[in-house]
Amino acid sequence: MRKAGPKTALPLGFALQSLGFASLATLAVFPPPGGRPMLPALLLITGLALGNMCVMPTAMGLVMEFAAGRPAGAYFGLLASAGGLAVVLATPPWHPSMNSPTRQQSLRSLPGSSCPF
Numbered sequence: 001m002r003k004a005g006p007k008t009a010l011p012l013g014f015a016l017q018s019l020g021f022a023s024l025a026t027l028a029v030f031p032p033p034g035g036r037p038m039l040p041a042l043l044l045i046t047g048l049a050l051g052n053m054c055v056m057p058t059a060m061g062l063v064m065e066f067a068a069g070r071p072a073g074a075y076f077g078l079l080a081s082a083g084g085l086a087v088v089l090a091t092p093p094w095h096p097s098m099n100s101p102t103r104q105q106s107l108r109s110l111p112g113s114s115c116p117f
Helices: 006-029 039-067 073-090 092-098 101-109
Strands: none
Touching (some): 006 039
């Protein structure tokens, strides 16, 4: 992905990560056919892994470019803080669906689940 450049690698990586989460959300509402209870987790992990493979090398390279020979610790901290801020800002709109009865039932139906919710 380094050869593709950040204009391609970052959107592609974030799209793959988003697809992983979207598949998990979709399969929570529309459960997979019988005999495939691990499909949601498998799709989530695959999307996150492939997305990270695209995003992380590119993002780390950009941090080093921004640092321009100066100590890079503050720049890596800024990158981590920006990611945390994105999570904080993106979570509230989804909060009502986190406690839905459908989600709670889906969690209870997983094999070996001892979810107290």
